[in-house]
Amino acid sequence: MNAYEQMTKAEREAELKKVRAEFDALCAKKLSLNMARGKPGAHQLDLSTDMLTIVNDPAQCKIDGIDARNYGELAGLPSAKKLFAEILGVTPEQCFIGGSASLQLMYDVIAKAYTHGLRHSPKPWAREDHIKWLCPAPGYDRHFNVTKSFGMELITVPMLDDGPDMDMVEKLVKDPTVKGIWCVPKYSNPEGVIYSEETVRRFAALKPAAPDFTIMWDNAYCVHEFEGEFVPFPDIISLCAEQGRPDMAWEFASTSKITFPGAGISVLASSLDNLAYYKSLATFQIISYDKMNQLRHVLFLKDKAHTLDFMKKHAEVLRPRFHCVLEVLDREIAPLGLAEWKHPKGGYFVSVNTIPGLATRTWELCKQAGVTMTKAGATYPNGFDPNDSNIRIAPSFPELDELRQAMEIFCTCLKLAALEQLSA
Amino acid sequence: MNAYEQMTKAEREAELKKVRAEFDALCAKKLSLNMARGKPGAHQLDLSTDMLTIVNDPAQCKIDGIDARNYGELAGLPSAKKLFAEILGVTPEQCFIGGSASLQLMYDVIAKAYTHGLRHSPKPWAREDHIKWLCPAPGYDRHFNVTKSFGMELITVPMLDDGPDMDMVEKLVKDPTVKGIWCVPKYSNPEGVIYSEETVRRFAALKPAAPDFTIMWDNAYCVHEFEGEFVPFPDIISLCAEQGRPDMAWEFASTSKITFPGAGISVLASSLDNLAYYKSLATFQIISYDKMNQLRHVLFLKDKAHTLDFMKKHAEVLRPRFHCVLEVLDREIAPLGLAEWKHPKGGYFVSVNTIPGLATRTWELCKQAGVTMTKAGATYPNGFDPNDSNIRIAPSFPELDELRQAMEIFCTCLKLAALEQLSA
Numbered sequence: 001m002n003a004y005e006q007m008t009k010a011e012r013e014a015e016l017k018k019v020r021a022e023f024d025a026l027c028a029k030k031l032s033l034n035m036a037r038g039k040p041g042a043h044q045l046d047l048s049t050d051m052l053t054i055v056n057d058p059a060q061c062k063i064d065g066i067d068a069r070n071y072g073e074l075a076g077l078p079s080a081k082k083l084f085a086e087i088l089g090v091t092p093e094q095c096f097i098g099g100s101a102s103l104q105l106m107y108d109v110i111a112k113a114y115t116h117g118l119r120h121s122p123k124p125w126a127r128e129d130h131i132k133w134l135c136p137a138p139g140y141d142r143h144f145n146v147t148k149s150f151g152m153e154l155i156t157v158p159m160l161d162d163g164p165d166m167d168m169v170e171k172l173v174k175d176p177t178v179k180g181i182w183c184v185p186k187y188s189n190p191e192g193v194i195y196s197e198e199t200v201r202r203f204a205a206l207k208p209a210a211p212d213f214t215i216m217w218d219n220a221y222c223v224h225e226f227e228g229e230f231v232p233f234p235d236i237i238s239l240c241a242e243q244g245r246p247d248m249a250w251e252f253a254s255t256s257k258i259t260f261p262g263a264g265i266s267v268l269a270s271s272l273d274n275l276a277y278y279k280s281l282a283t284f285q286i287i288s289y290d291k292m293n294q295l296r297h298v299l300f301l302k303d304k305a306h307t308l309d310f311m312k313k314h315a316e317v318l319r320p321r322f323h324c325v326l327e328v329l330d331r332e333i334a335p336l337g338l339a340e341w342k343h344p345k346g347g348y349f350v351s352v353n354t355i356p357g358l359a360t361r362t363w364e365l366c367k368q369a370g371v372t373m374t375k376a377g378a379t380y381p382n383g384f385d386p387n388d389s390n391i392r393i394a395p396s397f398p399e400l401d402e403l404r405q406a407m408e409i410f411c412t413c414l415k416l417a418a419l420e421q422l423s424a
Numbered sequence: 425m426n427a428y429e430q431m432t433k434a435e436r437e438a439e440l441k442k443v444r445a446e447f448d449a450l451c452a453k454k455l456s457l458n459m460a461r462g463k464p465g466a467h468q469l470d471l472s473t474d475m476l477t478i479v480n481d482p483a484q485c486k487i488d489g490i491d492a493r494n495y496g497e498l499a500g501l502p503s504a505k506k507l508f509a510e511i512l513g514v515t516p517e518q519c520f521i522g523g524s525a526s527l528q529l530m531y532d533v534i535a536k537a538y539t540h541g542l543r544h545s546p547k548p549w550a551r552e553d554h555i556k557w558l559c560p561a562p563g564y565d566r567h568f569n570v571t572k573s574f575g576m577e578l579i580t581v582p583m584l585d586d587g588p589d590m591d592m593v594e595k596l597v598k599d600p601t602v603k604g605i606w607c608v609p610k611y612s613n614p615e616g617v618i619y620s621e622e623t624v625r626r627f628a629a630l631k632p633a634a635p636d637f638t639i640m641w642d643n644a645y646c647v648h649e650f651e652g653e654f655v656p657f658p659d660i661i662s663l664c665a666e667q668g669r670p671d672m673a674w675e676f677a678s679t680s681k682i683t684f685p686g687a688g689i690s691v692l693a694s695s696l697d698n699l700a701y702y703k704s705l706a707t708f709q710i711i712s713y714d715k716m717n718q719l720r721h722v723l724f725l726k727d728k729a730h731t732l733d734f735m736k737k738h739a740e741v742l743r744p745r746f747h748c749v750l751e752v753l754d755r756e757i758a759p760l761g762l763a764e765w766k767h768p769k770g771g772y773f774v775s776v777n778t779i780p781g782l783a784t785r786t787w788e789l790c791k792q793a794g795v796t797m798t799k800a801g802a803t804y805p806n807g808f809d810p811n812d813s814n815i816r817i818a819p820s821f822p823e824l825d826e827l828r829q830a831m832e833i834f835c836t837c838l839k840l841a842a843l844e845q846l847s848a
Contacts (some may be wrong), residue, residue, distance in 0.1 A: 017477070037495065045493045053477045058470055068685040069469045071461065100714040107709040113576065114539050115550065126539065126550035149708040150539060230466055260493040263716035284566070284573040285531040290524040290714060292687035374650045 002337035002355060004418055006065020016419040022412050023369065031370035033406040038263060039397040040261055040349030045318045046258040051300040058231035061295065068291040074283055075275075076265075080294040084267040087222060088253060089235040094269045099289040102266035103256035106216055107146050109250050109268070110280050113179075113214070114150055119247050119277050125150075125179065129411070134172060134181035136164035138351055138379035138390045140189040143182040143218065157181070160192055163199035173208035176232040186233050188391040190351040190379055197234060204239035206248070211227050215240075215249040222302075223311050224252050226318040227345040237410035239268060246271040255297055255346065258307065258314075262408040265289070265297050277387070288385035321395040324403050325350050332411035340417050350393040351379070358417045359388045365413035371406045426779060428553075428842055435708050439844040446836050447793065447835035455794035457830040461770035462613070463821045464685055465743045471734070472683040475724040485719065492715040498707055499699075504718035508691040510728040511646060512677060513659040518693045520702060523713040526678040526690035530569050530640055533674050537603075537638070538574055543671050543701050544635040549574075549603065556607035556693060560588035560595060562775055562803035562814045564613040567606040567642065572839040576676040578805035582603070582614055587623035597632035600622035604638035610657050612647035614775040614803055614816040616768020619716070630665035630672070639664075646677050647735050651769040654732050661694060670695040679721055680774065682731065682738075689713070689721050745819040748827050749774050756835035762842050774817040776802070782841045783812045795830045 006161040055061065061068045075081065085092040098105040104128075109118075118126040125131055133147040136157045144154055147339040155172060157164045162390025164183070172178050184201070185195040187378050203215060217236050225231060236249045247270070247316070255264035301307045326343060329352070352360065359376035366373050375393040377383040393410070396405055409416060428436060456609045479485065484490045488502040499505065500521025503548035509516040522529040533542075539549040549555055557571040560581045568578055579596060580591045587609070596602050607627070609619040619627075627639060641660050649655060660673045671694070693701070750767060753776070757763050763778040778786065783800035790797050796817040801807040817834070821826055 039495050042491070045485075045491065049482055052482075053480045056477045058473055058476075061469075066467065067466070069472075069687075071463050071680075071685040073686075100712070101710045104710045111535055111539060117533060123551065124546065145708050149705065260716060261495040262491075262493050262497075281573065284569050286525045286528045288686060290687045290717060291628045292684060293714060293717065307731060310664075321821075337675070390464055 002418070003335065004422055006340075011420065012422060016416075019412060019416045021420055023416050025410060026369045028345055029370070031405065031409070033370060033398055033402050033409070034372045035394050035398065035403070036372045036374050037397070038394045039256070040257055041317065041397045041399070043316055044396070046358060047313050048300065050310060051259055051296050052083055053421055054299045055292065055296050057169065060147045060299070063124040063295055063298070065130070065365065066291070068295040071287050072290060073183050074286070075277055075286045076289055077294045077298065079298040080265065081211070081239065082304065083300060083301060084269070087232075087307060088219060088250070088251060088267070088269055089359060090203045090237055090269045092416060094275060096268045096275060096282070097289055097294055098266035098268060100262065100264050100266070101256070102218070102252040103142055103146070103264055104251055105268040106218065107144070109214070109216070109278070110146055110150060113212070116281055118212045118214060119274060122211070128177070128286045130177055132175065134169060134178060135381045136182065136188070137381060138190055139182060140184060140218070141374075141378040141383070144381050146314065147182070148382065152179075153404055156381050159193060161193060163193060163195035166199055166202040170202070170206065173210070174212060176209035178179070178208065179210050179212065180216060182216050182218065184220055184364050185216050185236070186231070186236060187224055187344060187347025189220065189347065190349035190390075191342055192349060192351070193342070194233075200217055200234045201239060202326045204243045204245075206245070213248060217249050219251055219253045223307055223348040224257060224313065224314075224348070226315040226322060226411070231346070241271065246273050250274065255301070255408065257296060258311065259300065262297045263293065265294050266345065296339060310388060311371070318396060320400060322350065323402055324400060325407055328407040328411060332408075333414060336415065336418070338414055348394060348396055350395065352391045354390050354394060354414060355418065356387045356389050357421055358414060359385060359391050361417040361420065362391060362410070362414045366410055369413060371409045373410070426842070428760065428762075430847055436846060440840075440847055441705060443836060443840045443843055446494055447789065449791045449842050450833050450836060455833070457794060457822055457826050458796045458800050459818050459822065459827070459831070460601050460796045460828050461821070462681070464681055464816045465741065465821045465823070468738055468820070469684060471526070471737050472724065475720050476481070478723045479716065479720050481595045485716070485724070487658065487719055487759055490715070492719040495637060497593070497712045497715060497845050498703055500713060501691055501715055501718045501722065502821070503722040504689065507722055507725060507727065508693070511731060512643060512675060512691070512693055513657075514661055514675070517696060518661065518699060520699060520706070521693060521713055522582035522691045522716055524644070524686060524688050524690070526644070526676040527566055529690055529692040530567070530676055533638070534570055534574060534641070536702070537636070540705055542636045542638060543698060547634070552601070554601055556602045558593060558602060559805045560606065560612070561805060562816070563606060564608060564642070565802040565807070568642070568805045571606070572806065574590035576603075577839065580805050583612065584618060585617060587612075587617060587619035590623055592625040594626070594630065597630055597634075598758065602632065603634050603636065604640060606640050606642065606803060608642050609660070609773025610643060610655070611648055611768060613771065614643065614773035616771045616773060616775070618655060618657075619764070619789070624658045624660060625663060628660060628667045628669075637672060638642055641673050641675040642844065643675055644770045645682070647731055648681060648728070648738070648747060648772070649735065649770040650739040655770070665695065671698050674698065679725070682735065683724065684720060689718050706782045708733045744824060745827055746774065748824060749817055749831055752828065752831035752835060755831075757838060760839065760842075761780065762838055772818060772820055774819065776815045776817060777813050778815065779842070780811045780813050781845060782838060784811060785841040785844065786815060786834070786838045789840055790834055793833045793837060795821070795833045797834070802838075843848060
């Protein structure tokens with residue numbers, strides 16, 4: 001029983017009146033605050049200012065025996081592959097460098113599965129009658145939407161404290177129409193969960209019925225600790241190889257939340273056979289992604305050690321924002337028992353699970369009060385959260401004082417939603 | 425009858441001996457020269473050096489009310505759309521800004537036709553039994569290979585002096601399985617032909633049986649004159665609209681041969697309805713292409729007038745290279761009557777048509793002598809030139825003295841191939 005349920009009817013009516021008055025006062029301020037997207041703020045963007053002019057002379061453009069300005073090198077600059085390989089714990093030959101969005105590489109792997117099939121596909125997925133895809137939830141809406149946009153049936157797999165419910169995953173992959181799964185293995189979006197080593201090993205040991213079952217391993221937050229030291233993480237690709245399914249995993253990462261979100265570089269990593277197959281199709285599609293931007297990143301980030309040092313500067317900006325969110329939730333919501341949340345140490349989100357039935361109404365009330373949140377339900381396949389409970393808070397973009405205001409509003413809206421529900 | 429045919433047998437044997445000795449002497453030099461690809465040379469890349477540091481302050485990154493460093497703006501910076509719109513004679517709203525390769529946008533339109541269908545498609549092309557695609561030839565191998573990689577049947581349409589054979593195109597589009605055509609309307613690759621206004625109007629007036637028949641209008645050389653003034657060119661998109669098929673044409677262009685080939689920006693332009701449809705699918709694929717590079721281009725190229733001025737600097741570099749190619753051909757080959765070629769005023773190629781049966785052998789001999797040329801046949805669908813006659817010369821990359829050497833070798837090889845043929 002939460003605090004409001006324990007109240008007498010009269011107490012509750014008084015409380016509703018009080019909270020509604022607070023809400024009305026907030027609306028009257030006509031604020032416009034945004035906690036919707038995991039979008040770095042201006043302070044973070046300014047950290048990479050030196051990258052703007054780091055390449056300033058044509059002589060620098062010759063790297064690895066290649067003129068980065070000119071055509072060529074489908075899979076990217078060897079130096080860029082080396083940088084990502086060290087960060088991900090794979091080999092440079094396992095890397096293909098993409099453009100500003102790893103999402104584009106993920107989409108492309110799925111698109112190629114549809115138009116041409118993957119290495120072990122009996123036929124292109126476009127010729128399959130029905131395809132199912134596993135979606136650990138709460139999860140990342142853009143992931144779910146990629147597979148949905150190709151007409152797949154999305155199957156929800158609950159997220160536990162150490163990753164997706166692997167008992168369920170192991171059961172579901174026995175269905176040959178289940179072709180793959182989305183994963184954000186480190187600081188999962190939105191819960192900030194780090195998959196346990198056991199979970200990672202169970203992924204690698206999967207024996208799916210579909211020969212072309214595909215683990216989409218989006219390591220978006222691989223170096224994105226904002227609290228404490230870098231957490232090493234196992235390499236899914238070599239683990240899959242050890243377990244006899246070397247082509248099962250495709251890993252992705254990017255510098256979107258390291259340098260510039262709108263002008264980063266991305267990487268796809270997989271087995272050498274998958275890479276060779278992917279390149280045999282990509283050669284019809286592109287000469288190479290932007291190699292000058294790869295060069296800028298190589299010179300700016302240098303190597304894994306330097307990248308980790310640099311990420312500490314992001315941590316300095318992000319940490320107080322996360323502390324602010326958690327502090328307001330702990331103060332305003334915890335005593336009432338209206339919601340639960342984790343205390344992530346990396347990634348970009350705080351995931352709030354309200355008591356059932358409050359998420360959509362809280363989101364609506366926030367909107368009325370001028371606070372834009374990720375749409376309730378967005379963290380579930382097809383935008384439908386069966387408990388109407390999960391709300392994703394993205395604290396990175398607002399200034400700290402704005403964030404504090406937005407969080408106060410959020411808490412007021414959540415309280416109001418809870419009181420309305422009890423009074424209905 | 426060419427000069428060699430007019431010789432007596434004895435004269436020809438003497439000539440063969442002489443030319444073979446020249447060839448052997450050239451081989452002994454163990455040269456390594458490359459005329460294979462339309463790849464700008466170092467002098468051209470150096471023209472854009474100022475672009476490296478043109479964005480050097482975070483304050484510059486706010487443009488059109490957008491922070492170019494951050495996420496957002498799927499279709500690109502409004503300023504970048506405006507720049508391309510002015511160059512192509514379309515509206516900014518008709519433009520979608522891509523990454524470093526317009527090829528990627530072209531591939532993507534075809535890929536989306538396969539996975540989702542285009543606006544007027546009865547069904548996704550992946551569900552069609554058989555698709556045919558028109559390929560004006562000689563043409564661009566990367567175009568042909570895109571459609572081939574999706575399993576289409578490629579139909580050759582001869583290139584005439586004013587564009588593709590439109591009588592044949594008008595006949596072929598009556599077949600509902602013919603879904604589209606590749607076009608390089610200005611300074612066609614490789615012949616440097618500018619489509620006549622009548623040809624462009626006949627394209628716009630096509631009434632294909634396939635409701636989703638698609639004109640892929642690759643305006644790759646839209647501002648790429650190296651001889652004389654800029655040649656204005658009609659806008660295919662508005663012409664198609666006038667003729668009642670507003671969604672028939674997709675136009676493409678890029679800065680690959682204006683700034684940096686490996687780090688340019690590209691554009692897709694089409695009807696507003698096509699753009700809306702494309703964006704409704706692309707929103708699942710990418711947040712936006714690299715906006716910082718769009719910003720650099722906007723600041724560096726400014727507008728159409730400034731871009732045309734800048735292209736004159738490229739012309740200064742390219743013109744002597746084209747003159748060199750034509751001068752050697754005119755001196756060595758014209759008197760013998762072994763081949764014909766055009767005298768283009770823009771674009772990146774000289775297209776040589778030998779008497780039948782000499783292209784492959786000439787290419788092989790060039791290779792032996794250390795000169796890499798575009799593979800014979802590459803300018804035809806499926807890499808098969810029925811006359812074995814067309815050879816594409818790309819003069820941009822080598823230094824002028826290397827180019828002269830390479831052309832002397834090319835002419836020796838062509839002569840040797842002709843003499844071998846007559847002696848066989």
